[in-house]
Amino acid sequence: MPERPTTGQLVPRPPVIAPDYTPGSVTDAISEIVLKKPHTVPWLAAFAVTSLVVLGFLAGIGVLLFVGVGIWGINIPVAWGFAITNFVWWIGIGHAGTLISAILLLLHQEWRNSINRFAEAMTVFAVTCAALFPLLHLGRAWLFYWLIPYPNLMSLWPQFRSPLVLDVFAISTYFTISLLFWYLGLIPDFATLRDQATSRFQRIFYGIFAMGWRGAGRHWHHYQMGYLLLAGLATPLVVSVHSVVSIDFAYALLPGWHSSIFPPYFVAGAIYSGFAMVITLTIPLRKFYGLDGLVTDRHIDNMAKLLLATGLVVDYGYLMEMFTAWYSAERYEMFTLYNRMTGPYAAVFWLVLAINIGVLQLLWIRRVRRHLLSLFVLSLVIQSAMWLERYMIIITALHRDFLPRSWGMFAGTFWDWLLVIGSIGLFFWLFLLFVRYIPMISIFEGREMVHKAAREAGVR
Amino acid sequence: MPQLFHRGANTIARASIYGGLGIIGLFFWVIYAVNDSPYFDFVGVPRPQPVQFSHKHHVQDDGIDCRYCHTTVETQAFAGMPPTHTCMTCHSVLFADSPALAPVRQSYADNTPLAWTRVYDLPDYVYFNHSIHVNKGVACITCHGRVDEMPLMWRQKTLRMNWCLSCHRSPELFVTPREHVFDMTWVRDGDQRDMGARLVKEYDIKRLTDCYTCHR
Numbered sequence: 140m141p142e143r144p145t146t147g148q149l150v151p152r153p154p155v156i157a158p159d160y161t162p163g164s165v166t167d168a169i170s171e172i173v174l175k176k177p178h179t180v181p182w183l184a185a186f187a188v189t190s191l192v193v194l195g196f197l198a199g200i201g202v203l204l205f206v207g208v209g210i211w212g213i214n215i216p217v218a219w220g221f222a223i224t225n226f227v228w229w230i231g232i233g234h235a236g237t238l239i240s241a242i243l244l245l246l247h248q249e250w251r252n253s254i255n256r257f258a259e260a261m262t263v264f265a266v267t268c269a270a271l272f273p274l275l276h277l278g279r280a281w282l283f284y285w286l287i288p289y290p291n292l293m294s295l296w297p298q299f300r301s302p303l304v305l306d307v308f309a310i311s312t313y314f315t316i317s318l319l320f321w322y323l324g325l326i327p328d329f330a331t332l333r334d335q336a337t338s339r340f341q342r343i344f345y346g347i348f349a350m351g352w353r354g355a356g357r358h359w360h361h362y363q364m365g366y367l368l369l370a371g372l373a374t375p376l377v378v379s380v381h382s383v384v385s386i387d388f389a390y391a392l393l394p395g396w397h398s399s400i401f402p403p404y405f406v407a408g409a410i411y412s413g414f415a416m417v418i419t420l421t422i423p424l425r426k427f428y429g430l431d432g433l434v435t436d437r438h439i440d441n442m443a444k445l446l447l448a449t450g451l452v453v454d455y456g457y458l459m460e461m462f463t464a465w466y467s468a469e470r471y472e473m474f475t476l477y478n479r480m481t482g483p484y485a486a487v488f489w490l491v492l493a494i495n496i497g498v499l500q501l502l503w504i505r506r507v508r509r510h511l512l513s514l515f516v517l518s519l520v521i522q523s524a525m526w527l528e529r530y531m532i533i534i535t536a537l538h539r540d541f542l543p544r545s546w547g548m549f550a551g552t553f554w555d556w557l558l559v560i561g562s563i564g565l566f567f568w569l570f571l572l573f574v575r576y577i578p579m580i581s582i583f584e585g586r587e588m589v590h591k592a593a594r595e596a597g598v599r
Numbered sequence: 600m601p602q603l604f605h606r607g608a609n610t611i612a613r614a615s616i617y618g619g620l621g622i623i624g625l626f627f628w629v630i631y632a633v634n635d636s637p638y639f640d641f642v643g644v645p646r647p648q649p650v651q652f653s654h655k656h657h658v659q660d661d662g663i664d665c666r667y668c669h670t671t672v673e674t675q676a677f678a679g680m681p682p683t684h685t686c687m688t689c690h691s692v693l694f695a696d697s698p699a700l701a702p703v704r705q706s707y708a709d710n711t712p713l714a715w716t717r718v719y720d721l722p723d724y725v726y727f728n729h730s731i732h733v734n735k736g737v738a739c740i741t742c743h744g745r746v747d748e749m750p751l752m753w754r755q756k757t758l759r760m761n762w763c764l765s766c767h768r769s770p771e772l773f774v775t776p777r778e779h780v781f782d783m784t785w786v787r788d789g790d791q792r793d794m795g796a797r798l799v800k801e802y803d804i805k806r807l808t809d810c811y812t813c814h815r
Contacts, residue, residue: 294761
């Protein structure tokens with residue numbers, strides 16, 4: 140085969156899987172992390188630290204339930220504070236996992252096979268963290284079941300015209316589908332672990348979760364149909380869940396919230412922050428567990444590109460939001476915009492813009508996309524900026540009301556921050572457990588990739 | 600390699616899936632059923648009182664009107680509990696030495712009211728007004744049942760919000776002509792719906808289902 144002529148700086152794309160893998164070595168590489176490798180000091184240290192943070196989180200929740208939401212910084216006029224910020228932030232992070240597992244599957248993006256497993260785990264854990272916050276925000280969290288329409292002795296239903304009720308349905312559907320999707324994908328891998336395991340306890344443990352999977356043709360036939368159907372069900376959720384979250388805001392007749400651009404703008408922001416989180420997780424994982432051959436530079440590059448693409452959509456949202464406020468010539472809309480730009484929270488506004496519009500542009504440069512440390516730092520910076528963005532949207536729309544008489548300021552208290560950090564701790568605590576006890580990369584899809592790569596090489 | 604699981608494991612797996620769903624369903628049903636039972640709403644449970652006062656005897660045998668004791672039922676929110684003086688209008692003469700009435704005489708002598716156990720006690724977050732109900736044609740027996748057949752008082756209805764709303768949503772199913780409101784034995788002839796629809800119009804009865812109608 141003749142050498143391909145190189146034009147300029149053309150660099151060949153890295154493969155989706157390192158060429159020296161065989162189906163057997165893929166199985167070993169992934170399953171030994173769960174079955175054979177002993178606990179390492181970094182894992183134990185990380186687990187100890189996150190366990191402490193989770194304890195702090197539980198303490199924060201306990202004090203909150205005992206004393207009430209007064210321990211937070213919220214009050215009139217800013218009645219939505221950190222809890223709603225955290226909720227929107229966490230639920231947004233989950234979205235990248237669903238996009239990877241469902242939409243990229245339906246679009247036959249094979250490279251997703253190496254990252255979908257832990258991206259889905261990320262979704263499940265992020266939704267878990269997210270779902271806690273609206274419940275804690277209720278004040279009387281133990282009456283959370285009033286949100287659900289159920290036959291009761293009061294003859295009462297929730298207000299179905301309220302987006303807050305739609306929220307309950309959106310999130311519970313999202314969590315259920317994400318969990319089922321994750322578990323369905325895991326069944327063949329649990330069977331692999333059951334067969335690879337040496338101790339009787341491990342074999343029974345993984346055997347129960349494998350649900351009698353034998354890898355028969357009939358099993359695979361049903362499995363693939365089920366997986367596709369679930370992917371089809373999950374696909375609209377990528378768009379719908381965060382749209383519903385956004386109409387929690389957009390339904391309110393409040394300048395700064397009452398905007399029809401909110402659903403697409405929020406969805407883009409969700410996927411954007413989610414991809415930042417996937418990158419944050421991928422880079423250390425493949426380093427510590429030596430998975431460079433399975434999660435290659437190609438994946439990192441693709442994710443960075445998706446981060447850039449969704450980030451640009453978010454930027455469009457920013458600009459359109461500002462443009463609409465100006466174009467409406469509406470006094471209160473203009474005031475909210477002006478207050479965001481020059482008011483007491485102006486620093487947050489400009490920081491968000493500087494990162495999400497300015498720093499984001501670094502991703503156009505290939506060297507940045509391939510440089511792991513800068514990409515890792517960038518992903519952390521972007522996630523912080525996305526948290527600040529939600530904070531900015533919520534606080535600046537609320538704190539200066541129509542009447543200057545009712546203006547006020549908001550600042551998070553110790554308990555506010557404890558729950559932010561605590562939920563991050565909970566997320567990583569769950570993720571650390573996941574990494575040790577569940578195959579973090581899909582084994583059978585890895586084998587499939589090896590098979591396809593070998594076939595393609597043979598054809599050439 | 601021997602089989603990891605016995606053949607019966609399949610049955611156990613299926614049973615645990617369907618059984619799990621069944622147990623969850625049963626759990627919620629039990630919670631609902633217990634909440635809806637007399638254990639919580641006291642329907643049909645005679646309550647102990649400081650004096651064995653019989654509505655059956657006073658209303659049915661003696662023919663005393665409700666308003667003789669519950670004096671403010673037509674004009675105020677609270678129907679009114681009789682002071683001991685009301686009892687003594689008769690019992691200073693009738694059964695004046697009866698040991699069963701000793702607490703009544705004691706109360707009269709000490710000038711301290713009898714501490715009756717409230718049978719129909721609404722939570723404090725509910726605003727309820729007897730006079731408007733009575734004047735719009737809600738009969739005593741509609742909520743309190745056949746008091747003239749109760750030796751000891753018990754609660755006839757649950758006082759749950761769904762019970763309140765059953766009438767507030769469709770008053771035509773319950774409304775009675777005003778002249779029969781205090782009648783324990785009156786039975787309508789004809790269809791309640793026809794009569795109810797007519798009375799709702801005549802008495803200008805509204806379907807008051809706003810939260811703040813009762814939770815003020």
